[in-house]
Amino acid sequence: xxxxxxxxxxxxxxxxxxxxxKTITExxxxxxxxxxxxxxxxxxxxxxxxxxxFKARIAHGALTQGLIAPVLGMKLPGLGTVVVxxxxxxKAPTFFNDTITATATxxxxxxxxxxxxxxxxxxxxxxxxxxxxxxxxxxxxxxx
Numbered sequence: 001x002x003x004x005x006x007x008x009x010x011x012x013x014x015x016x017x018x019x020x021x022k023t024i025t026e027x028x029x030x031x032x033x034x035x036x037x038x039x040x041x042x043x044x045x046x047x048x049x050x051x052x053x054f055k056a057r058i059a060h061g062a063l064t065q066g067l068i069a070p071v072l073g074m075k076l077p078g079l080g081t082v083v084v085x086x087x088x089x090x091k092a093p094t095f096f097n098d099t100i101t102a103t104a105t106x107x108x109x110x111x112x113x114x115x116x117x118x119x120x121x122x123x124x125x126x127x128x129x130x131x132x133x134x135x136x137x138x139x140x141x142x143x144x
Contacts, residue, residue, distance in 0.1 A: 005140040006078015009114045012106050012139060018076035019103040022067055024059045024094055032063045059094040064131060067102035068120055072137055076104055077116065080140025084115060088133035092124075099125040104135065114138070 022028075033039050038060055041048035049057040065088045072081050094100055101123050108117030120133040 003079055005080040005142060006074075007076065007139060008142040009109070009116070009139050011142075012077060012109065012116055014106050014109065016076060017103060017105040018071050019101050020067060020070045020075065021099055021101040023097060023099040024063065026096060028063065029057070029059055029096065032060050036060065036062065038062075054093050054095075056095060059096070059098070061088075061090050061094075061131075064090075064094045064100055064122055065133075067100055067122065068104060068133075068135070071102055071104045072118070072135065076106070077137060077139035082138040083135055084138055085136040086120075086133065087135075088120065088131050090131045092128055092130045094122075094124065094130050098130075100130065107134075110136075 029043055033044060042052060042054070043057055043060055046057055049055070068086070072083055073079065103121045103123070105119045106116055107119040110117060116137050116139055118135040118137060120135055121129060122131040123129055
């Protein structure tokens, strides 16, 4: 089976960007709770969540953060990319039925180890930033 690798180090340019969008559903929250083992009532129990500052259940932060994976691994740089480091600062909650767009932008090329620094941003359907971060990735090696 042949696979088309993503962009290699020399093919990437500063400012290049790619995104992925997904609406977060009840099913997503339940599946993520099962996978992660995080059954915090803030995510799972509406009665409890109404008593918090959010006034409703919210998505797991790691679920929202995970939406960057299809960007880095499938779009930019793409197939064959290895994430070396990732950081994320949450700015606002992700509520059920929010549509989150995760965006990665090439910010830096690190010649010595042929790594790429990426700026990351997650926004909701209203354009509000729910999280920001950075990643260092190793793009695919071409010709292997």
